[in-house]
Amino acid sequence: MSKKMWFLLVALLISMVAAQCTGAAITPALEKVVTEAAKEELKTEAAQPEGATLVRFAFPALPVTWDLSLSTGSYEYHVLRNVYDPLYDVDFTTQELLPRGAVSHDVSEDGLVYTFHLNPDARWSDGKPVTAQDYAYGLMRLGDPQLAAAMSYGLDYIKGATDYYTGKGPASEVGIKALDDLTLEITLVKPAAFYIMATTAVWFSPLRQDVIEAHPDDWMLPPNVVGNGPYYITRYVPDQSMVIEKNPHYWREHQGPDKVEITFFTDSAGAFRAYEAGEVDYAVVPTDNIERVKADPQMSQEFHLAPQMGVSWIVFDTTNTDSPVSDKRVRQALSLVIDREGLAQAIFKGSRRPAYHLIPDNLWGYNPDAGVKGGLEEARALLADAGYPNGEGWPEGVSLHSNNILDDDFGKGVAEALTGMWKEKLGIDVQVEALEYQASEQWWQAQVDQHFHMFLLGWSADYADPANFYYDALGSFYPQYSHWKNEKYTELVVDASVAPSRQEREALYKEASLIVEDELPEAPYVYRASPVIYRTWMEGSWLDPTLAFAEFSNMIVKPH
Amino acid sequence: MLRYILRRLLLLIPTFLAIYTLTFLLVHATPGGPWNYSARPLRPEMIERLKEKYHLNDPLPKQYVDYLWGAVQGDFGPSYRHQERTVAQVIAGGFPISLQIGLAGLGLAVVLGVPLGIISAIRHNSWMDYVATFLSVVGFATPPYVTAVVFVVIFALTLKWFPTSGWDGLFSTKAILPVVTISIVSTALFARYTRASMLDVLGEDYLRTARAKGLRERPVIFRHALRNALIPVVTVGGLLVTETIMGSFFVETIFALPGMGYYYVESVMARDIPLIMAGTLVYSVVLLLLNLVVDISYAVLDPRVRYH
Numbered sequence: 092m093s094k095k096m097w098f099l100l101v102a103l104l105i106s107m108v109a110a111q112c113t114g115a116a117i118t119p120a121l122e123k124v125v126t127e128a129a130k131e132e133l134k135t136e137a138a139q140p141e142g143a144t145l146v147r148f149a150f151p152a153l154p155v156t157w158d159l160s161l162s163t164g165s166y167e168y169h170v171l172r173n174v175y176d177p178l179y180d181v182d183f184t185t186q187e188l189l190p191r192g193a194v195s196h197d198v199s200e201d202g203l204v205y206t207f208h209l210n211p212d213a214r215w216s217d218g219k220p221v222t223a224q225d226y227a228y229g230l231m232r233l234g235d236p237q238l239a240a241a242m243s244y245g246l247d248y249i250k251g252a253t254d255y256y257t258g259k260g261p262a263s264e265v266g267i268k269a270l271d272d273l274t275l276e277i278t279l280v281k282p283a284a285f286y287i288m289a290t291t292a293v294w295f296s297p298l299r300q301d302v303i304e305a306h307p308d309d310w311m312l313p314p315n316v317v318g319n320g321p322y323y324i325t326r327y328v329p330d331q332s333m334v335i336e337k338n339p340h341y342w343r344e345h346q347g348p349d350k351v352e353i354t355f356f357t358d359s360a361g362a363f364r365a366y367e368a369g370e371v372d373y374a375v376v377p378t379d380n381i382e383r384v385k386a387d388p389q390m391s392q393e394f395h396l397a398p399q400m401g402v403s404w405i406v407f408d409t410t411n412t413d414s415p416v417s418d419k420r421v422r423q424a425l426s427l428v429i430d431r432e433g434l435a436q437a438i439f440k441g442s443r444r445p446a447y448h449l450i451p452d453n454l455w456g457y458n459p460d461a462g463v464k465g466g467l468e469e470a471r472a473l474l475a476d477a478g479y480p481n482g483e484g485w486p487e488g489v490s491l492h493s494n495n496i497l498d499d500d501f502g503k504g505v506a507e508a509l510t511g512m513w514k515e516k517l518g519i520d521v522q523v524e525a526l527e528y529q530a531s532e533q534w535w536q537a538q539v540d541q542h543f544h545m546f547l548l549g550w551s552a553d554y555a556d557p558a559n560f561y562y563d564a565l566g567s568f569y570p571q572y573s574h575w576k577n578e579k580y581t582e583l584v585v586d587a588s589v590a591p592s593r594q595e596r597e598a599l600y601k602e603a604s605l606i607v608e609d610e611l612p613e614a615p616y617v618y619r620a621s622p623v624i625y626r627t628w629m630e631g632s633w634l635d636p637t638l639a640f641a642e643f644s645n646m647i648v649k650p651h
Numbered sequence: 652m653l654r655y656i657l658r659r660l661l662l663l664i665p666t667f668l669a670i671y672t673l674t675f676l677l678v679h680a681t682p683g684g685p686w687n688y689s690a691r692p693l694r695p696e697m698i699e700r701l702k703e704k705y706h707l708n709d710p711l712p713k714q715y716v717d718y719l720w721g722a723v724q725g726d727f728g729p730s731y732r733h734q735e736r737t738v739a740q741v742i743a744g745g746f747p748i749s750l751q752i753g754l755a756g757l758g759l760a761v762v763l764g765v766p767l768g769i770i771s772a773i774r775h776n777s778w779m780d781y782v783a784t785f786l787s788v789v790g791f792a793t794p795p796y797v798t799a800v801v802f803v804v805i806f807a808l809t810l811k812w813f814p815t816s817g818w819d820g821l822f823s824t825k826a827i828l829p830v831v832t833i834s835i836v837s838t839a840l841f842a843r844y845t846r847a848s849m850l851d852v853l854g855e856d857y858l859r860t861a862r863a864k865g866l867r868e869r870p871v872i873f874r875h876a877l878r879n880a881l882i883p884v885v886t887v888g889g890l891l892v893t894e895t896i897m898g899s900f901f902v903e904t905i906f907a908l909p910g911m912g913y914y915y916v917e918s919v920m921a922r923d924i925p926l927i928m929a930g931t932l933v934y935s936v937v938l939l940l941l942n943l944v945v946d947i948s949y950a951v952l953d954p955r956v957r958y959h
Contacts (some may be wrong), residue, residue, distance in 0.1 A: 150803070155733070237704070241701075330909040355907070357909075358904055364803060369817060526683075527682075529683030531683075533683050536698070538851070548689060
């Protein structure tokens with residue numbers, strides 16, 4: 092027996108060793124990051140003063156990339172927004188512009204040339220001064236056609252940028268120039284009064300060309316990464332954790348935590364369990380836990396529905412003459428009978444707010460008077476007018492596409508609730524086509540030049556200005572899935588882009604909303620929001636109102 | 652025997668090619684791509700540029716050959732989902748974690764399950780037997796994701812004896828709950844198989860002879876009965892090794908362990924094509940080699956088995 096048992100044990104051991112050796116053989120780079128980072132950890136841990144404040148943060152999903160130009164994810168923005176500083180920031184409560192990379196700017200007479208005067212005190216986390224060349228490099232890299240960054244559309248308003256990032260034009264024609272170390276000049280393709288708000292976006296940040304060229308594969312990770320923001324990355328263990336600490340060279344005093352430890356979880360349920368066990372101080376609450384959290388005396392105090400500037404809506408193909416939805420009366424009828432409160436409660440357990448308008452109600456330019464008003468009677472009358480009284484004559488095969496996740500904003504739960512309401516109240520049959528997540532992403536992207544009936548989508552603000560909704564999302568600036576075009580509407584929103592005062596712009600937008608909410612190329616159902624939970628000692632207004640990502644420098648950590 | 656082993660090893664090559672081809676065809680036939688549009692709208696031109704960047708616009712036969720040629724040299728390509736690392740780095744990071752947890756779980760299962768089975772067999776039809784059998788059935792029938800969540804809620808959330816998640820290496824408190832969760836199904840299997848096999852062996856004539864010779868019960872069990880009873884158990888163990896080292900997607904997700912089980916399933920959901928291909932190839936290598944080891948060990952253990 093012993094010989095055979097030994098043989099087995101040896102065989103088992105050999106397999107284990109072989110697997111470990113293979114692992115070690117092909118991970119020199121991986122180990123380097125961790126070992127170097129471990130050295131870094133020793134260095135910075137020792138320097139922590141007594142009473143250093145610590146916040147333990149959690150991501151409900153693994154990060155995709157830390158490359159600022161390539162990142163599109165709101166989870167990574169929790170870190171990137173703190174490690175890099177754009178030109179300006181916005182005060183979350185007063186909507187005032189706050190100087191960050193830039194202290195002031197001039198706009199030319201024709202509204203096309205913006206000259207930014209940069210902050211002479213701004214420093215990178217390695218002590219070097221932040222220059223206009225760094226900003227120019229960061230923006231140009233975003234548009235680098237070789238990188239094929241998804242967020243390159245953020246450069247669209249800049250002269251020559253769209254051609255550059257689609258590979259049709261040279262870098263020299265792009266209107267981004269560093270006039271000297273502290274002056275950045277940006278030339279737009281047409282005047283846009285709101286453009287300064289776009290400079291508060293995460294991607295309007297500088298990058299260090301020397302670091303990126305020296306470490307092309309791992310410039311964004313410690314120990315190579317440098318940032319000009321209030322924090323910098325000190326430790327990173329891939330897919331497990333990250334530590335960011337106060338940037339000692341940052342030019343501005345702030346009361347944020349000295350250190351933030353971020354743990355990456357594979358799903359939101361895991362992050363929430365860790366929160367309940369007291370292992371992390373922040374988590375996104377999974378939908379099926381919301382009711383329990385709200386009922387708990389302690390957790391209900393820690394629960395916040397962090398608002399986002401975003402709307403979820405039904406996109407109609409307004410030009411599909413084979414579909415009843417090409418008739419605006421049908422679209423209005425479909426929109427009128429949606430029980431938005433019921434939807435927000437049943438599918439999202441109250442973690443979304445009902446949306447009756449296409450613009451978020453926490454953004455100026457919102458017009459509460461726009462849109463068709465009425466209830467069941469009016470809806471039925473509209474449908475009858477359009478030729479389908481009580482649903483008679485309604486064609487077969489009208490479909491509503493969504494993804495297959497039940498509690499997703501664009502998911503099957505919403506789709507089935509909607510088709511149920513339409514069946515019950517209007518007597519019409521709409522089929523739900525719920526595709527697997529990635530398949531549905533690919534499907535609706537293909538609809539840019541195809542005919543369809545309806546699908547679920549939405550829009551989240553890139554920056555806090557109504558132009559981002561009225562013009563970028565609903566106007567003709569981006570590929571319009573609804574295929575809707577209205578000359579009067581376009582005229583109004585283009586005028587509003589350049590109108591000199593906020594009152595004038597607001598008036599124009601309100602007038603434009605009367606058109607779009609009547610024509611209803613998209614029918615809104617809920618406003619986006621993030622159901623989050625965090626400790627009561629994390630005070631201050633630190634969750635950004637457009638996408639609910641964290642600006643740790645706005646946080647005030649109370650003793651606890 | 653040696654010829655048998657050589658032949659099996661040579662057969663690995665056409666097997667790999669078949670697996671590679673099938674996986675390649677399936678991956679490219681599946682609807683859905685790696686890019687997420689609903690978060691940020693991608694202009695059609697940008698999608699084209701992304702496809703060019705990742706060579707997804709090349710004709711399929713070219714992609715087939717290019718990837719295979721790269722893989723043979725150890726270059727499994729970039730990961731679409733984990734963009735700071737190559738696929739090789741992802742696998743090298745994830746595989747050891749799944750392996751360590753799987754093998755530790757299996758080791759625990761042997762240590763717990765085999766004695767449980769022996770006791771059940773010796774005390775056949777006593778209350779100990781019934782309890783052990785009941786536990787085995789429950790352990791085997793409960794899906795690992797149920798056990799994992801129950802353990803986390805009881806031992807981590809409520810009693811706070813262990814952390815809820817994360818990976819600090821095999822010899823840390825974070826590893827205890829995942830290893831125990833993984834071991835449960837295997838423990839149940841070992842217990843059942845050992846019990847059945849022992850019961851078979853205990854009725855054999857040669858044991859009656861041993862007892863008639865005057866041998867006490869303990870050497871009868873441990874020196875004579877056990878070594879024969881364990882043969883089927885070893886076979887089951889070999890099969891279980893191949894299962895457990897693949898890593899359980901559920902256990903790894905629930906305990907936030909960045910292991911191969913998690914990465915592999917996630918790569919399919921995210922359409923991370925290079926990782927799907929490489930993951931399949933790596934699993935195939937390991938599984939086929941381990942099957943070979945199990946088959947050989949079976950021959951070594953049981954002199955009646957001969958290979959040509």
